[in-house]
Amino acid sequence: MVAPYRALFQLKRLHYISFNIPRGRERRIRSALAEIGCEEGWRPRLLPMGLERFEFCFELPDPRVDAVLKLAHAEGLIFVTRVEQRFTDSELRSFPLLDLSVDRKEIDPYGPTRGTTYDLSTGCPQCGTGATQTSPFLAPPRSLPKTGLLCASSSETFVATPLADALRAEDVSGIELRQVLSSTDRTPLPWFQIVSSFEMPKMAPSTKGIIRSSTLPPCPRCQRDGHYHTPEERLQIVYDSASLTVGELPDVVHTWECFGRSGIHAENFRYSRFAPPLILVNRKVFEIFRAMRVKHARFTPVRFV
């Protein structure tokens, strides 16, 4: 029997692998990963107690999958893997909104680490979640990639000048494209932070793939931080269509839910962290990304029911 045309596309699958790296073995495992060819695309995440977590998404078939699993076994690492079907572009186009994430090694500074300033009166008084960023994002020039059109820190998302120009030319609404400045001499850098202004209501309870953690609980006051992705379940964001009209939303919005934990360090503000929301975009933005052949952009459907 001949496979339907559509089924050929659906053969594309994604294989997620993630594991924590035990303390003291970071260097050895990092260099082993580099030898496998995984120096780009890992998302190192610092966990409490100094642990690093690595997550990677392979598009199958990819010979590196076996090599990484072999490494994980040899090192006795506890890892989680998940295989799922990749959405085709035509499938993505059928959804009203898409979660935009960046599948690229994160840049090092984030939040206030290099002097970026915030208005704390606009955020949660206890943890700071939701505080408005009042200055341009400050980053050492060498921390930003020399190639590509999209990158992210652990809490901010950036587009390079050509993509920023394209988004402006198409009058994409709901965002300010704020130019990143050098943290050493405040000169403009060729990257623009996506600053979203429209906050979505809370997600519907039928949302899947987002968890809470009892060891890293949310702020007791706002409950807004402390959301986490889980490698065990695909992200499936759902909104109640009774609470908003999709057609009236700006082209880019952000979620009420913020990911990771927030914390204000009064003594050294640069150690503060503001848990970021997810960025959701509509089809207009998706088409601009596709027209510009933007690499490292991963889109996940958002449903309204």
Ligand SMILES: [Zn+2]
């Ligand atoms: Zn809070």
